[in-house]
Amino acid sequence: MSMEKRELVIIGAGPAGLTAAIYGRRAGLDVLLLEKGLPGGQINITDEIENWPGVIHSSGAELGQSFRKHAEHFKTEFRDCTVKGIEIRNGSKVVVTDKGEVEAEAIILATGAAFVKLGCKGEAEFTGAGVSYCAVCDAAFFEDEVVAVVGGGNVAVEEAGYLTRFASKVYLIHRRDVFRADRHAIEQALANPKIEPIYNTVVESIEGADLVEKLMLKNVKTGEKSELPVAGVFIFIGTEPIVDFLGEPGSLIKQTRGNWIETNEKMETSVEGIFAAGDLRDKPLRQVVTAAGDGAVAAMSAYSYITEQLHIESMLYQPEHVFALFSSSIDQEHMRLQAQAEQFAADNGVDLSLICAYKNKRIVEKLGLAALPAVVEFKKGEIVRQSQVASLAQLEEFIKGK
Numbered sequence: 001m002s003m004e005k006r007e008l009v010i011i012g013a014g015p016a017g018l019t020a021a022i023y024g025r026r027a028g029l030d031v032l033l034l035e036k037g038l039p040g041g042q043i044n045i046t047d048e049i050e051n052w053p054g055v056i057h058s059s060g061a062e063l064g065q066s067f068r069k070h071a072e073h074f075k076t077e078f079r080d081c082t083v084k085g086i087e088i089r090n091g092s093k094v095v096v097t098d099k100g101e102v103e104a105e106a107i108i109l110a111t112g113a114a115f116v117k118l119g120c121k122g123e124a125e126f127t128g129a130g131v132s133y134c135a136v137c138d139a140a141f142f143e144d145e146v147v148a149v150v151g152g153g154n155v156a157v158e159e160a161g162y163l164t165r166f167a168s169k170v171y172l173i174h175r176r177d178v179f180r181a182d183r184h185a186i187e188q189a190l191a192n193p194k195i196e197p198i199y200n201t202v203v204e205s206i207e208g209a210d211l212v213e214k215l216m217l218k219n220v221k222t223g224e225k226s227e228l229p230v231a232g233v234f235i236f237i238g239t240e241p242i243v244d245f246l247g248e249p250g251s252l253i254k255q256t257r258g259n260w261i262e263t264n265e266k267m268e269t270s271v272e273g274i275f276a277a278g279d280l281r282d283k284p285l286r287q288v289v290t291a292a293g294d295g296a297v298a299a300m301s302a303y304s305y306i307t308e309q310l311h312i313e314s315m316l317y318q319p320e321h322v323f324a325l326f327s328s329s330i331d332q333e334h335m336r337l338q339a340q341a342e343q344f345a346a347d348n349g350v351d352l353s354l355i356c357a358y359k360n361k362r363i364v365e366k367l368g369l370a371a372l373p374a375v376v377e378f379k380k381g382e383i384v385r386q387s388q389v390a391s392l393a394q395l396e397e398f399i400k401g402k
């Protein structure tokens with residue numbers, strides 16, 4: 001059985017993936033959107049969203065649903081499956097899922113990010129019952145209670161401050177003897193009478209009956225163990241991209257420290273035809289609005305990539321015999337040669353494709369054309385010869401086979 005082939009495969013139906021689907025469909029692409037859970041992504045578990053422009057107040061689930069409906073309106077095909085890997089086979093991009101494989105002309109990675117877990121006993125058991133990763137979502141449950149924050153970076157220190165609006169006391173537990181946060185944030189937190197730092201300490205377990213009642217702590221310097229009665233614990237030890245399906249970090253796509261996906265402003269990753277959008281990118285602000293913006297850019301870049309590929313293919317790889325002149329449309333000398341070459345080809349009945357090297361950088365790189373302008377001869381889709389050409393005379397010589 002031959003493999004399913006699609007134009008654009010998007011992985012993850014959060015705000016980034018759903019926006020990419022809307023833009024992709026409106027550009028006329030065949031779009032397949034793969035999602036392992038509920039379309040909508042992280043906002044499905046967000047109580048309230050108050051910073052999505054045009055909507056003063058919405059529950060996360062409602063906003064997620066309206067994103068999904070919007071993508072459905074433009075006839076996006078959704079598939080309920082988990083992506084297990086991406087493979088490049090003979091230059092083709094293959095998305096491997098638990099429900100089969102799909103070959104894609106372009107892929108957009110939009111699998112989001114997740115909070116780093118402490119990994120201690122009781123953490124999973126009490127999530128939603130006193131263990132939280134979001135102060136904005138859950139702080140109000142701890143009115144006049146004692147809570148703990150675990151972490152030492154900006155998020156931990158700032159969220160501890162936010163929690164003091166509700167809690168009677170906030171312990172700030174950090175495994176080192178200094179916080180990693182900005183000086184200003186640290187000063188503000190330490191000046192807050194409701195915040196008490198606990199340095200050099202890790203949480204060994206979270207304990208309670210139905211709800212969190214206490215933390216078992218260990219001082220990493222002295223080894224001393226202690227109990228800390230709290231009604232809640234907020235864990236802010238970082239976020240990480242959901243990219244496990246890409247295998248060993250950096251083995252397929254360039255990733256930065258922390259395994260975030262590196263892209264340029266077109267959302268292009270280090271692999272041709274693979275784009276990334278949303279929280280999994282290395283970027284300064286991870287929010288719905290930035291994820292949606294990334295999704296739009298990624299879809300339009302994927303569209304350009306797919307059409308460029310098709311265009312180039314039809315010009316270079318399909319004809320029996322063709323010459324191609326690669327010159328830059330932003331260089332006057334190149335443009336002069338291009339005009340002369342066009343005239344020469346018309347006068348002599350030569351099949352010559354004129355390709356702007358500036359707009360088609362990928363193919364220039366792929367053909368290894370280090371110096372431009374350059375001419376390449378193709379026969380039945382195979383490269384026969386290539387050379388740099390500085391003048392019409394040199395181009396004529398090449399075409400005549402000298």
Ligand SMILES: Cc1cc2nc3c(=O)[nH]c(=O)nc-3n(C[C@H](O)[C@H](O)[C@H](O)COP(=O)(O)OP(=O)(O)OC[C@H]3O[C@@H](n4cnc5c(N)ncnc54)[C@H](O)[C@@H]3O)c2cc1C
Nearest residue numbers: 012014015016036041042083111112278279286287288291
């Ligand atoms: C508690 C909380 C509160 C927040 N509050 C706000 C707020 O008020 N305002 C705001 O703007 N932002 C808020 N955010 C951040 C916002 O939700 C994210 O920035 C946004 O959802 C990122 O979108 P995304 O599309 O990149 O990823 P996500 O929303 O994470 O979506 C990724 C999707 O990919 C799917 N996926 C992952 N791996 C696979 C796989 N292998 N195969 C198939 N599918 C896969 C996931 O199931 C998920 O649906 C909040 C986040 C949280 C957790």
